[in-house]
Amino acid sequence: MRTIILLVFSNIFMTFAWYYHLKDRGMALWKAILISWGIAFFEYCLTVPANRAGAGEGINLFQLKMIQEVITLVIFCLFAVFVMKQPFHWRYIASFGCLLGAAWFMFQK
Numbered sequence: 338m339r340t341i342i343l344l345v346f347s348n349i350f351m352t353f354a355w356y357y358h359l360k361d362r363g364m365a366l367w368k369a370i371l372i373s374w375g376i377a378f379f380e381y382c383l384t385v386p387a388n389r390a391g392a393g394e395g396i397n398l399f400q401l402k403m404i405q406e407v408i409t410l411v412i413f414c415l416f417a418v419f420v421m422k423q424p425f426h427w428r429y430i431a432s433f434g435c436l437l438g439a440a441w442f443m444f445q446k
Contacts, residue, residue: 340394343387344405348412350380356416403443410436 354376358369391401410433417423 340387340391340396340401341404341408343383343390344408345412347380347383347387348405348409349416350376350383352409352412352416354380356413356421360421400443403440407436407440 354373357376358364358373388401391404392398396404414425414429414433418425
């Protein structure tokens with residue numbers, strides 16, 4: 338559970354680092370890059386311990402990556418809709434369902 342919590346928070350930081358600067362398209366590119374790097378530092382401070390904890394809890398590398406991707410998509414969808422005010426379409430739900438199916442399949446014995 339610690340792995341998932343750390344990955345959720347790290348993905349919040351990373352999503353803001355990668356996409357929030359798009360709200361202010363007039364910002365100088367160098368400034369957007371420096372701000373993004375500053376935010377990403379905190380993402381790494383959470384991701385590295387999350388991956389170490391997950392490996393210590395017996396989650397293999399493939400499973401760890403799949404957990405990361407599912408969390409990334411959930412955080413990104415929430416960010417896109419509520420922060421960036423992007424429309425959400427039914428096809429996104431269908432696509433996400435396919436990815437969740439892949440995650441379920443990954444953890445089957």
